[in-house]
Amino acid sequence: xxxTLNFFFLLIGNGVLIGLMYALIAxxxxxxYKATDxxxxxxxEFVMIAAIVVSAALQAYGAPLWLAILIxxxxxxxxxxxxxxxxxRPLLGxxxxxxxxxxxxxxxxxxxxxxxxxxxxxxxxxxxISEDPIFLGPFFLTPVQLVGAGVSxxxxxxxxxxxxxxxxxxxxxxxxxxxxxxxxxxxxxERYFALAWAMAGVVSALGGVIWGSMLGVxxxxxxxxxxxxxxxxxxxxxxxxxxxxxxLIVGIVENVAAGYIxxxxxxxxxxxxxxxxxxxxxxxxxYGIFGKRTIxxx
Amino acid sequence: xxxxESGVFHTTYQRDMALYPMxxxxxxxxxxxxxxxxxxxxxxHEYYVSIVNLVLIAVVGALGLNILVGYTGQISIGxxxxxxxxxxxxxxxxxxxxxxxxxxxxxxxxxxxLIGAVVGIPSLRxxxxxxxxxTLAAQLIIEWTINxxxxxxxxxxxxxxxxxxxxxxxxxxxxxxxxxxxxxxxTVAIVATLNLVRSRIGRAFIxxxxxxxxxxxxxxxxxxxxxxxxxxxxxxxxxxxxxYTYYLGIANYEQFQIVVSIDYLAMIIIGGLGSVLGSIFGAxxxxxxxxxxxxxxxxxxxxxxxxxxxxxxxxxxxLILFGALIIVFLVLEPEGLDRLWRNIRxxxxxxxxxx
Numbered sequence: 001x002x003x004t005l006n007f008f009f010l011l012i013g014n015g016v017l018i019g020l021m022y023a024l025i026a027x028x029x030x031x032x033y034k035a036t037d038x039x040x041x042x043x044x045e046f047v048m049i050a051a052i053v054v055s056a057a058l059q060a061y062g063a064p065l066w067l068a069i070l071i072x073x074x075x076x077x078x079x080x081x082x083x084x085x086x087x088x089r090p091l092l093g094x095x096x097x098x099x100x101x102x103x104x105x106x107x108x109x110x111x112x113x114x115x116x117x118x119x120x121x122x123x124x125x126x127x128x129i130s131e132d133p134i135f136l137g138p139f140f141l142t143p144v145q146l147v148g149a150g151v152s153x154x155x156x157x158x159x160x161x162x163x164x165x166x167x168x169x170x171x172x173x174x175x176x177x178x179x180x181x182x183x184x185x186x187x188x189x190e191r192y193f194a195l196a197w198a199m200a201g202v203v204s205a206l207g208g209v210i211w212g213s214m215l216g217v218x219x220x221x222x223x224x225x226x227x228x229x230x231x232x233x234x235x236x237x238x239x240x241x242x243x244x245x246x247x248l249i250v251g252i253v254e255n256v257a258a259g260y261i262x263x264x265x266x267x268x269x270x271x272x273x274x275x276x277x278x279x280x281x282x283x284x285x286x287y288g289i290f291g292k293r294t295i296x297x298x
Numbered sequence: 299x300x301x302x303e304s305g306v307f308h309t310t311y312q313r314d315m316a317l318y319p320m321x322x323x324x325x326x327x328x329x330x331x332x333x334x335x336x337x338x339x340x341x342x343h344e345y346y347v348s349i350v351n352l353v354l355i356a357v358v359g360a361l362g363l364n365i366l367v368g369y370t371g372q373i374s375i376g377x378x379x380x381x382x383x384x385x386x387x388x389x390x391x392x393x394x395x396x397x398x399x400x401x402x403x404x405x406x407x408x409x410x411x412l413i414g415a416v417v418g419i420p421s422l423r424x425x426x427x428x429x430x431x432x433t434l435a436a437q438l439i440i441e442w443t444i445n446x447x448x449x450x451x452x453x454x455x456x457x458x459x460x461x462x463x464x465x466x467x468x469x470x471x472x473x474x475x476x477x478x479x480x481x482x483x484x485t486v487a488i489v490a491t492l493n494l495v496r497s498r499i500g501r502a503f504i505x506x507x508x509x510x511x512x513x514x515x516x517x518x519x520x521x522x523x524x525x526x527x528x529x530x531x532x533x534x535x536x537x538x539x540x541x542y543t544y545y546l547g548i549a550n551y552e553q554f555q556i557v558v559s560i561d562y563l564a565m566i567i568i569g570g571l572g573s574v575l576g577s578i579f580g581a582x583x584x585x586x587x588x589x590x591x592x593x594x595x596x597x598x599x600x601x602x603x604x605x606x607x608x609x610x611x612x613x614x615x616x617l618i619l620f621g622a623l624i625i626v627f628l629v630l631e632p633e634g635l636d637r638l639w640r641n642i643r644x645x646x647x648x649x650x651x652x653x
Contacts (some may be wrong), residue, residue, distance in 0.1 A: 021553045039427045088439030096426040097373050098628050102565055104375075104560055105624030120610065229431045237427075255405070272442040275435040279420075282432050286424050 011259040017145040019251020022208060024152035026231040027159060028203035034173045034238040035196035036161075038088055038099050042107035045114075046204035050076050051221055052114045054205070055123040065128065067129075069209055076201030077186030081212040084197040087137055088188065096216010111219055120219075125212040148210040152247075155206065160240050172196065176238065225253075230274035234281050236291025245289055250274045258291060315496045330552070339477050348473040349589060354480040355541045358487040360565040360572065362534020366565070368572035369495055371507030372421055376561050377535045379440035379520035380417075382554035384410040384536025386450050389458040389549035390424070399463040401543065403483070406540035407533040414532020421524045437556050444551045457550040460543050478544060483541060487534060487652050491574050494530070503527055524602035527559035564620055570636030579635040587623075588616045 029043045054072035057063045063071065087106065091099050111147075129143045163169040175183040175192045183189050207223075211224050227250060234244025257273035281288065308314040309648055317326050339347060362393050374380075384406035389396040391405055417436040421429050445456050452458035461478060463470050470479050494500045502523045505513035516521050543549045569580020595608050595615070603611055627634055 029522030039430075041430075079450055087629065089624055094628075094632070095371075097367070097371075097430075098632065100373065100430050101426065101563060102625050102628050104563065104650075105621040105628070108560065108617045110621075112614040112619075112621065114612040116618065226434075229434060233428075233431060236328070251532065268446060272439060277440050279435050279439075281422060281433065282420055282428060287430055 007259065008256070013141060014145070015252030015255035016248060017149045017251070018255065019248040020149040020152040020244070021145070021207070021247075022227050022231050022250055023244045023247025024148075024155060024203060024210070024226075025207040026228050026235070026247055027156060027240065028200040028207065028242045029077040029228050029232050030158070030238060030240060031203065032196050032200045033232075034176045036088070036193045037176070039096065040200065041100060041103040041104065042110060042225070043200070043204065043228050044222040045107040045110035045158065046201065047081075047112050047208045047211060047224055048217075048219060048222040049114050050201075050205040050208030051125060051217045052118050052123070052208075053216045054209055055125040056118045056210060058125065059123060060118075069205070072205040072208065073202055076205040077198045077219070078201075080198035080201035081194050083218070084194040088193070088197070107222070107225075111222060115219055123212075123217040125209065127213045127215075133230075136274050144210070144214050148214070151206060151210060155203065156240060156244055163240065168192075168195065226271070227274060230281075232288070233278050233286070234288055236288030238292055239288065239290035242288055242290035250277070253277055256285045301356075305346070307334040317492060317496070334481060335478075341475050344473050347477050349586070350478055351473060351480050351545060353582050353585045354477070354484040354653075355538055355545060356562075356585045357484045357578050358534055358541065359538035359562050360569065360581040361487050361491045362531045362538065363525065363562045364566045364569075364571065364573070364577045365494065365503070365534070366527050366531035367568055368522065368570075368576075369500065369507060370531075371510075372418070372524060372527060373428055373533070374417075374433040374528075375556070375563070376417060376435075376437040377531075377562050378439070378554040378556055378558035379437040380410045380532040380535035380553050381415050381539030381542065381558065382444055382549075383413045383440060383532075384539030385543040385549040385554065386444055386458070386551075387536070388540040389431070389452070389543055390450070391461050392460050393458055397433045399465075399540075401480075401539055403540045407536040410539065411529040411533040411538025414535070415525050415529040417532075418525050419529025421528065422521045437559055441551060441555065451551065452549075455546050455550070459548050462547065463544050472527065476524065478540060480545070483537065485538070488574065488578070491577075495574070499523070499526065504572075561620075564624050566634075568623055568634055570634030571632070573636040575636070575639065576634050576636030579639065583622075583635065588612070591615055591619065629646040 004097055024271055025043060028046060029040050032038055032040050035211070050072050053075050054068045057071045058065065083106070087102055089255055090101070091102055127144065127147070134141050134143060134146070161169075163173060170193070171182070171187045172192050173190050174185065174187055207224075211223060215221060215224075231243060231246040231250050233246070234249050234254035235242025235244070254270045254273050258270045261269045261273075308319075313319075316606065318327070336348070359377065363374065366372050366374055387409040388402040388406035391402050397405070413436075418431060420432045424432065444451050461469075463477075465479075470476055470531070485497060485596075495503070502513070502518045505516070505518055506520060506523055506527075539554060542553065546553065565580035565584045566577055567580070568583055569578070570576025592612050595612055600608055631637055
């Protein structure tokens with residue numbers, strides 16, 4: 001194989017792994033949107049705060065890794081429940097812009113609280129994974145990315161099963177489909193709203209551990225959340241499969257674009273390309289590849 | 299003269315839509331004019347004048363965003379970028395072609411209006427969340443473009459130095475000179491907005507916000523008016539960007555990042571959506587908030603925190619307070635400071651009676 005082709009496949013391979021990890025974070029967004037119709041502009045901040053909590057538990061308090069991750073998970077679940085109760089429930093039935101703004105406000109709070117409570121420095125979040133790249137024929141892959149992609153796939157599959165097969169999952173889909181009918185069927189709608197936010201917390205905690213170990217933990221980690229929007233718009237806002245496909249597309253596109261365009265413009269294509277693609281998607285197919293076709297038109 | 303009318307008894311639509319709803323308003327406006335032109339700038343220290351200048355700039359931007367979000371019901375998370383469009387357009391005109399401010403300010407606004415209208419095109423098909431994300435994309439793409447095209451951004455560090463504005467050969471050097479310069483623009487913006495929202499266009503905006511389908515049925519061309527709202531709103535944003543560039547003496551994209559978009563959204567939510575007075579309240583509140591926090595931390599911060607960290611804590615406290623205020627206002631008082639102000643006024647109007 002020629003070098004240019006190798007380079008291309010390397011970019012694709014990295015894109016796939018990164019894309020799966022984007023999918024994990026996007027899953028948190030999709031879960032909330034699917035169940036509650038609320039839009040979470042603070043998904044990146046969720047990931048950041050979870051990573052900060054885990055790394056603080058690891059380093060400042062010397063907890064073992066499994067305990068730190070458990071603390072992170074528990075903290076994010078409690079946070080999800082509390083958030084739904086205190087902020088989102090009073091906003092039920094209000095215009096969508098109000099919910100968007102509330103989560104933007106929440107994002108600002110988290111960006112302030114994280115460093116205020118746990119310090120501003122960049123922490124690392126060491127996972128017991130070797131750092132030597134794995135060579136697979138002409139490619140090399142970093143183990144962290146492989147593990148991240150694996151965990152993402154596992155969780156995407158688990159949530160897929162949850163929504164299709166489990167009683168709670170089916171109830172949640174019912175809530176998402178029509179709140180009034182779900183209520184009439186005896187489903188405790190508010191409980192499922194809270195559950196959806198707690199699940200978003202779980203996903204964010206895992207995303208925080210994986211992304212934190214890759215990028216280092218500080219406020220900048222929240223910028224990962226900016227990639228959520230292209231992923232969910234491309235894939236469809238309420239589709240778990242869509243989150244995976246959207247994640248893969250965004251991962252591959254940004255890697256390939258960065259690989260070929262960055263040398264000419266001096267960096268930054270990674271942040272630009274997914275959004276350019278997203279604008280295109282909004283023009284052509286705003287409900288995404290797998291989303292419900294219920295977008296409101298005027 | 300503390301007495302007011304006992305109620306609003308307009309008998310014609312003309313009276314109801316008048317710029318001065320009551321005779322006393324004229325006196326109030328005259329009093330404010332005297333205060334802002336004659337008293338305020340000469341009784342304050344230069345530093346405080348510079349803060350008032352920041353408020354005046356923010357008023358223009360908040361009014362613009364409120365036209366879009368508060369009156370037309372469309373959301374934009376890209377206003378920071380529209381400001382940067384205005385700022386760089388003006389900076390290039392000023393530096394390369396030596397244009398005076400009375401060309402640079404409208405040109406910056408017009409360019410931002412053009413870009414804003416282009417960004418607003420998707421609003422024909424999408425709304426709510428999708429529009430929020432589309433404008434977020436616009437913010438990031440415009441930021442990236444300015445940062446990566448040296449022809450726009452002036453090369454090194456994407457910043458262009460801009461000389462102070464000149465009026466008939468007189469350079470507006472001090473903060474006090476700038477104050478009058480900015481006051482003029484803020485006043486024009488306020489009066490223009492007041493007139494806009496009581497005109498045919500403004501009522502069309504409000505109709506679209508309240509019920510877009512009904513608005514279309516009574517003959518409002520939704521697409522045209524949505525684009526118009528984006529264009530007008532972005533024009534204000536562009537002017538804000540130019541004014542800010544004059545204020546700082548430099549056009550730099552870092553002054554117009556997504557944080558700024560969110561600041562302005564916070565202004566109109568805290569101040570009151572769909573209210574001119576609310577925009578002004580919000581601009582004052584949000585601009586003063588970090589300054590008040592800094593003063594507070596400088597005086598009392600060392601009692602609560604480690605003295606070494608006090609200055610580092612200010613930006614975080616600002617973020618937390620900011621977010622908390624947005625949420626508190628959204629949950630408890632969606633109509634913002636404007637509503638609080640009306641409540642207080644109504645209470646005292648009939649005081650000591652209950653009605």
